[in-house]
Amino acid sequence: MAERSREADIEAVYGHVADLTRRVTARSRRLSEPLTFVQHSLVRFIAATAGTRATDIAAAFQLNRSTVSRQVNELITLGLVRYLPHDDDEPGRGRVLELTAHGRAQLDRTAADQQRILTHRLSGWTDAQVAALAATLAHFNEGADD
Amino acid sequence: MAERSREADIEAVYGHVADLTRRVTARSRRLSEPLTFVQHSLVRFIAATAGTRATDIAAAFQLNRSTVSRQVNELITLGLVRYLPHDDDEPGRGRVLELTAHGRAQLDRTAADQQRILTHRLSGWTDAQVAALAATLAHFNEGADD
DNA sequence: GCCTACTGTTGCATAATGCAACAGAATCGT
DNA sequence: ACGATTCTGTTGCATTATGCAACAGTAGGC
Numbered sequence: 001m002a003e004r005s006r007e008a009d010i011e012a013v014y015g016h017v018a019d020l021t022r023r024v025t026a027r028s029r030r031l032s033e034p035l036t037f038v039q040h041s042l043v044r045f046i047a048a049t050a051g052t053r054a055t056d057i058a059a060a061f062q063l064n065r066s067t068v069s070r071q072v073n074e075l076i077t078l079g080l081v082r083y084l085p086h087d088d089d090e091p092g093r094g095r096v097l098e099l100t101a102h103g104r105a106q107l108d109r110t111a112a113d114q115q116r117i118l119t120h121r122l123s124g125w126t127d128a129q130v131a132a133l134a135a136t137l138a139h140f141n142e143g144a145d146d
Numbered sequence: 147m148a149e150r151s152r153e154a155d156i157e158a159v160y161g162h163v164a165d166l167t168r169r170v171t172a173r174s175r176r177l178s179e180p181l182t183f184v185q186h187s188l189v190r191f192i193a194a195t196a197g198t199r200a201t202d203i204a205a206a207f208q209l210n211r212s213t214v215s216r217q218v219n220e221l222i223t224l225g226l227v228r229y230l231p232h233d234d235d236e237p238g239r240g241r242v243l244e245l246t247a248h249g250r251a252q253l254d255r256t257a258a259d260q261q262r263i264l265t266h267r268l269s270g271w272t273d274a275q276v277a278a279l280a281a282t283l284a285h286f287n288e289g290a291d292d
Numbered sequence: 293g294c295c296t297a298c299t300g301t302t303g304c305a306t307a308a309t310g311c312a313a314c315a316g317a318a319t320c321g322t
Numbered sequence: 323a324c325g326a327t328t329c330t331g332t333t334g335c336a337t338t339a340t341g342c343a344a345c346a347g348t349a350g351g352c
Contacts, residue, residue, distance in 0.1 A: 006273050007261070009280040014260050016283035018187060021170040024163060026208035038339070041164060055299055062172035064341050069300055093298050093349050114160050115153070127152050129285075134155040136282050137162035139275075184308070201330055210310050215331055239318050239329050
């Protein structure tokens, strides 16, 4: 009995995750100001992870290096990120990326927009429910390297 | 204090949702057998919603009618769905879609694959945790028409 | 110093999507 | 009953995001 309930829950989880993915993807197509979903993701990752190289992003996002190469160069063209000058003392290959001041400003603006939208979406939720949502999603995302 | 914790939780929710969306999207590019993510979504919706027309799918998925038109026609070409014969007694415009037996079989197969993958992913979770995940995602998806 | 491996780039390609215009048909108003 | 309106689905043209394969440059290992 409990086992069948678990199966039903897992099936429901899949459906909800698919619906959520589709909705977020659809919304990201409509709302691409000031950063698109992809741009925001990269900029956020670079901001949060010191010493990021393009190949690190590719690994983290499960994207091809060519995809990230193009996306990073677009961010550079937009003035949002830059390659750090190569530090000869630094071991390893690859060039380290960092946000520019402009990139930081755009990230803050997009993040503020997203925060406002989500705050409104969750306005009927209690603090405990929001905390539970955050914790459950964090747990679900843990170690999720397919 | 509690208010600031709520803000931090909301910010975390956004990050987790973005990570989840990206990972599901990346995985859907890798795993497109027997149905792609898009195909699976449409077939699942048609199976679950009697009387579905292409325009209903467009509304539910927040896609352009042209996109759904092409996708539906591809499913028809693959023998997964078909238009019902037009019922003259039926009011309203548009043509109703239904799954073929082949479509039902492919849906069942993809659903079984997804169920197995997700069951494995959640193997370390208790029944209560899985139920909470399903309930929390359902709650989050409710009324989420951006 | 040469070979290997890593990183990033580029040409060519696919998938998914949207806009605008169009065509056909159902619905509505007179 | 007929014309106008509206809805639905299609199609041409386009963009965005992505991957594969091959390549070039360079760091690291032996």
